[in-house]
Amino acid sequence: MTRFPEKFLWGTATAAHQVEGGNTNNDWWEWEHAANTACVEVSGDACDHYWRYPQDLDILSELGFGAYRFSLEWSRIEPEEGEFSASQLDHYARVLDACHERNLLPVLTYHHFTTPLWATADGGWANPAIVDRFTRFCEHATERLGSRIGMACTINEPNVVTTIGYLMGAFPPGNTGDRDGFLRATENMVAAHRSSYEAIKAGPGDFPVGLTLSMSDWGAEEGYEDQIAKYRGEHEDIYLEAAQGNDFFGVQSYSRTRVGAKGVTGPEPGVEVLPMGYEYWPTAAEASIRHAAEFLDIPLYVTENGIGTDDDEKRKLYLHDSLTGIARTIDDGIDVRGFFQWSLLDNFEWAFGYQMRFGLVEVDRVTQKRTMKPSAYWLSEIIRSQQLPN
16 A cells, blocks of 8 residues: 555645636636637536535535635636626635535635636736736735635646747637747746735735646657756746745646657657547656755645546546655655645536546536546545555
C-alpha cells in the first residue's frame, strides 16, 4: 500500500461556467455562440449546478471527500461595471454554507476562465484596466463571503487564458499568433494575481490564498532540449515567481508538453493520445510538483488532475499512477498537502463541449440525472483509507 499523510486533503473541483448553466453575460457565452469558432456546441443549461448544488454536495459527502473547489461567476456578481448583485453574492454564500454543513472545506476560485462582457469590450486581459477591475471585484466578493471561505484561489490557470486566447485562437478573444497581446495579457494576469491576493487577504476571514497554474511534464525532440527552459519560462516560471510568498500554490497538470524545431509541438509518435489531443501521461503531476518545488517554499496542492475519457477503467488507472507519483514527491520531502480530482461532473469542456468526460459522476444531458461511476467508488475507498493499493 502507498500511504498518504493523515491530514492530506482530498477534494474534487468544478468551474462555474462549466456546470452552472445560463451564464449569458460573459465572454465564453458570446464566444460559443459566435460564428466560425472552434466550439462544437454551446453550454446552455450545463449541469444546472446553480440550482442542484445541494444534491451534488451530498454526493461529495457520501463519497468521503473533505473539500470542494468551485468558482464564482464574476459576470453574475458584477453584471455591469461597478454594479454588484447582492442576490448573487447571497447565492454563493449559500453554497459556501452548504459546504460547511457537509463538513466540506470550501475552496473558492475567484476567476476561472470567464470574464464579464463589459470588461472584455475594451480589450479584456490585454488592457491594464483589468487589473483594478478584477481587484475591485475580489474586494467586494470577499467583503460578503470571506468569513465563509476555507481556501481561495485568485485566478485559475492564467497561462491557459493567455496562450489559448492570444496565440492559439481557441479561447476568447480568439487571436492567433498575437504575441503582443499574449505578453500584455500575461503582464496583466501577473499584476492581477498580486493585487487580488492583497485585496483578499485584507478582507474578512482568515484563510490561505494562492494561485493555480496549468503545468506539464516537459520533453523535447532530440537536439532541442535547450528550448524547454525558454518555453516553460514564459508559460509557467513567470507565474511561479509571482506566487512566491503566497500561502499555497495549486499545481494543475494532465499531460506532457513537447518542444522541437517548430516550437511547441504535438505528441510523440507511438505515445497514446487522448481525445483531448494530448498524450496519456500520468506522471505529469509528479513532474510538475517537482518543478514547482524548485521555485516555491510554500505548501503545494494538486488542485486539478484527471482524465477525459469514456473508459472509466482507464480513469482509475490514470488516477492510480498519478497518485503514486504524487506520493513519491511527499516521500521525498516536498510539502504536498492535498489532491483535487478534475472533475466532479461530466461538464462543459469549453470548445470541446460535452463530449470530453472528466467527471466521477455522469450527467444525463436530457434529464440532468446524476449517476456515480465506478471510479467514484474506487476513489472513495482510497480517501477513506488514506492509502492506495500498489
